Amino acid sequence: MRTHARAVVVGGGAVGVSTLYHLARKGWSDVVLIERAELTAGSTWHAAGLLPLFNMSYTVGQLHKYSVDLYKRLPAETGQDVSFRVTGNLRLATCPERMDEYRKYCGTANTIGVPFRIITPGEVKELWPLIELGGNESTAAIIGALYHPDDGHIAPADLTMALRKGARSGGAEIYEHTEMTALERTASGEWRVRTSQGDILAEHVVFATGNYARQTGRMVGLEIPSIPVEHQYIVYDVCPELERYRRGGGRELAVLRESDQSYYLREERMGWILGPYERGAPARFADGVPDWFGKSLFEGDLERLLPHVEAAQRRVPSLEHCGIKDIINGPIAYTPDGSPLIGPAWNVRNLWLNEGHSFGITAAGGAGWQLAEWIVEGEPGIDMLAVDPRRFGAYAGRGYLIAKNEETYRNVFTIHFPDEERPAARPAKTSPVYDKLSRLGAVWGQRYGWERANWFAPAGVERSDRWSFRRTNYFEHVGNEVRLMRERVGIMDLTPFTKHEAIGPGAEGWLNGLVANKVPVQPGRIALCHALTPRGGIRSEFTITRLASERFYVVSAGAAERYDSDYLRKSLPTDGSVLLSNVTGARGCFVVAGPHSRAVLAKLTSAPLENAGFPWLTGRAIEVGLATDVYALRVNFVGALGWELHFPIEYAHHLLDALFAAGAEFGVGMVGMRAMESMRMEKSYRMWGTDLTRDYSPFEAGLDRFVRLEKASFIGKAALAEQRARGVPHRFATIEVHGVIDADPLGNEPLFAPGGPMVGRTTSGYYGHALRKSLAIGYVKPELAQVGTQLEVEILGERKRATVLPDSPYDPENRELRA
Numbered sequence: 001m002r003t004h005a006r007a008v009v010v011g012g013g014a015v016g017v018s019t020l021y022h023l024a025r026k027g028w029s030d031v032v033l034i035e036r037a038e039l040t041a042g043s044t045w046h047a048a049g050l051l052p053l054f055n056m057s058y059t060v061g062q063l064h065k066y067s068v069d070l071y072k073r074l075p076a077e078t079g080q081d082v083s084f085r086v087t088g089n090l091r092l093a094t095c096p097e098r099m100d101e102y103r104k105y106c107g108t109a110n111t112i113g114v115p116f117r118i119i120t121p122g123e124v125k126e127l128w129p130l131i132e133l134g135g136n137e138s139t140a141a142i143i144g145a146l147y148h149p150d151d152g153h154i155a156p157a158d159l160t161m162a163l164r165k166g167a168r169s170g171g172a173e174i175y176e177h178t179e180m181t182a183l184e185r186t187a188s189g190e191w192r193v194r195t196s197q198g199d200i201l202a203e204h205v206v207f208a209t210g211n212y213a214r215q216t217g218r219m220v221g222l223e224i225p226s227i228p229v230e231h232q233y234i235v236y237d238v239c240p241e242l243e244r245y246r247r248g249g250g251r252e253l254a255v256l257r258e259s260d261q262s263y264y265l266r267e268e269r270m271g272w273i274l275g276p277y278e279r280g281a282p283a284r285f286a287d288g289v290p291d292w293f294g295k296s297l298f299e300g301d302l303e304r305l306l307p308h309v310e311a312a313q314r315r316v317p318s319l320e321h322c323g324i325k326d327i328i329n330g331p332i333a334y335t336p337d338g339s340p341l342i343g344p345a346w347n348v349r350n351l352w353l354n355e356g357h358s359f360g361i362t363a364a365g366g367a368g369w370q371l372a373e374w375i376v377e378g379e380p381g382i383d384m385l386a387v388d389p390r391r392f393g394a395y396a397g398r399g400y401l402i403a404k405n406e407e408t409y410r411n412v413f414t415i416h417f418p419d420e421e422r423p424a425a426r427p428a429k430t431s432p433v434y435d436k437l438s439r440l441g442a443v444w445g446q447r448y449g450w451e452r453a454n455w456f457a458p459a460g461v462e463r464s465d466r467w468s469f470r471r472t473n474y475f476e477h478v479g480n481e482v483r484l485m486r487e488r489v490g491i492m493d494l495t496p497f498t499k500h501e502a503i504g505p506g507a508e509g510w511l512n513g514l515v516a517n518k519v520p521v522q523p524g525r526i527a528l529c530h531a532l533t534p535r536g537g538i539r540s541e542f543t544i545t546r547l548a549s550e551r552f553y554v555v556s557a558g559a560a561e562r563y564d565s566d567y568l569r570k571s572l573p574t575d576g577s578v579l580l581s582n583v584t585g586a587r588g589c590f591v592v593a594g595p596h597s598r599a600v601l602a603k604l605t606s607a608p609l610e611n612a613g614f615p616w617l618t619g620r621a622i623e624v625g626l627a628t629d630v631y632a633l634r635v636n637f638v639g640a641l642g643w644e645l646h647f648p649i650e651y652a653h654h655l656l657d658a659l660f661a662a663g664a665e666f667g668v669g670m671v672g673m674r675a676m677e678s679m680r681m682e683k684s685y686r687m688w689g690t691d692l693t694r695d696y697s698p699f700e701a702g703l704d705r706f707v708r709l710e711k712a713s714f715i716g717k718a719a720l721a722e723q724r725a726r727g728v729p730h731r732f733a734t735i736e737v738h739g740v741i742d743a744d745p746l747g748n749e750p751l752f753a754p755g756g757p758m759v760g761r762t763t764s765g766y767y768g769h770a771l772r773k774s775l776a777i778g779y780v781k782p783e784l785a786q787v788g789t790q791l792e793v794e795i796l797g798e799r800k801r802a803t804v805l806p807d808s809p810y811d812p813e814n815r816e817l818r819a
């Protein structure tokens, strides 16, 4: 066995071997994979081998598409057949909301380039003659379906073997029956991988250990947020009707998914495989896989399967005539949002995760492709935030994971509404004023474990969402909150913001090396700053306030806490000249904004609030009511006169009460996240993570004024300089959509030239309540970004006319926020 390697991949399932294959393809030949048993010994051996292209996520969709394309060419490349049956995939709809979901998905599929068709019940019957179209008491009528002609199913073991062959031909080595037993850092900074067969020293280590992720992570003190859930499928004997159909010349039937009954059905040796996503499937191995489990399975639970078996029999009556041969019940790795964990581990360097795969056969190709890119090139080729392991934080502990993963599993097939908020493991993290806001009618959502008020239901109004792809029950109330903030004064609780303080003589230089803008020079000044990737894409967005000559307050998105904290920490100078502390939990944040916000605040502080004494884009520590050391920042994300008050958390109750008392005469009220979304769209404020990602540079995003190419150096500078010389491939645009009746854009819709080809994509969309316009923002070819350009946007399958608006269509001169 080798004792040195550039990278060691731990785990020989489809995902680990794909990672090895892609590292070798990138030219790293001194890479090895170790597997405690044999290749495929984990979940890979018992997977059903389905390769669904369907995925609502732009990132995951791209990974799956890459996989399917790769698997088609692997046999020719490696000489190993992978048994890929391109049967197509058929997803049925029995209610209009399901059709809306498919149509929404089609927008994403279009932007990724995945072929699909929406088909009629008649076409379903043609494609799938053994189906019952329904429309009677026992079986709902099929009203349409989504059809992917290009995917199907594969033999997971064959796939793994083909990847193994490809990896080996690139020089990679694989050691089976070699278990990693410990992982240590040597004095020189390398990894020492301790294995049952001896030690290997490595620069990089990749964990791809599937159901073992918890115990693997603990070897280096990481609580990896993945716990498996039981997953079953039934293998049926030969089905006489199917056999007749096939012997009569019928082609292999598409993989069938009756989403509204939560099961899939595919052919297997003239019989069937039926796989449900049942209610009540338990999480397993929360503390690790016991030694005895090995290649075992759990006992089948027919009771849990029965409702799905019955539903499938109603839809495909011939199922009744075939006996059950086997029930496979195995652990399937899950994460709280159902997407895998692909990317760097937090807190430790050169440790990479490719864990938490619940569609790991489908995702293996794409996951290995992008992780290898990341390891070798220092960054991935596409935006990977949706799968970045650091999208979860310390809150994703054992109890949270069990509750959330079970919930995610049972909801695999439920309709993925854009405004859906699921109830498990809630409330977890709350602002101190949670109960107060509940009494004010808060309708809660959750992000990064935090409860956030999405909107406030007035007295007598139902306090819940009716989820939809269209305007729904809260539309009017969100509009009222927008008008409250635009016309009077509103308060938002943004306590979840990520907050760091950087103190010390090296802080300014360090931050300047990280971000494209110049960090503020004068104490009291604020600057919006973007940390870029080496290729010039946008990695993070920070609002940086210089509190004192050597003290900076750094605020970023609430969901970016671990993602940003890890980055900041890993990039700190090693000379001790900067002390970085994460003060997210120590400070709360209320936004007080609207034309009367100054008058409200003036009643609570002696600090000057007029423009002369407290101009826009400045901040300082003031007293507000009895609260001391409140960082008042004259910025906000809604484009109104106002302040963000970042206060010591113990003052939350006092401050809220004081603001309400002072604001009563102006009609102050609470404003939620959805109103903020509407207002920030009206101001063309780009949202980190959706509008600002590593797929686009600040020049493409129209953030030129936040880039200082004249600065000595910062990460991404060379790439930006090159882009400036070459010209940008896309440009940011704010777009008005015409003729919307009830379905506003939501982001990820394709943009077309009128009657012509696709020319871009939206990244966000919402109704602008103050402007009374349906708005989208996104990226188009540069020549189409001029104000007045006519475009078309596809919303839920319908092409709508759209016009490019000037940036910041609401108050373009910023009169209100500078008032």
Ligand SMILES: Cc1cc2nc3c(=O)[nH]c(=O)nc-3n(C[C@H](O)[C@H](O)[C@H](O)COP(=O)(O)OP(=O)(O)OC[C@H]3O[C@@H](n4cnc5c(N)ncnc54)[C@H](O)[C@@H]3O)c2cc1C
Pocket (backbone or CB within 6 Å): 010, 011, 012, 013, 014, 015, 016, 017, 034, 035, 036, 037, 038, 039, 040, 041, 042, 043, 044, 045, 046, 047, 048, 049, 050, 051, 178, 179, 180, 181, 208, 209, 210, 211, 212, 216, 231, 232, 233, 328, 329, 330, 331, 332, 333, 354, 355, 356, 357, 358, 359, 360, 361, 362, 363
């Ligand atoms: C019943 C069932 C049906 C499924 N059907 C599908 C499907 O149709 N389509 C689909 O895409 N997905 C399906 N899946 C999911 C799929 O099986 C997994 O997502 C996929 O196999 C994950 O691959 P992996 O390489 O991440 O993990 P695994 O295949 O579990 O591999 C991890 C490997 O790491 C090894 N290992 C662990 N710890 C160590 C250590 N310390 N040292 C060395 N080696 C170690 C293990 O022995 C194991 O071989 C199904 C899952 C189940 C349970």
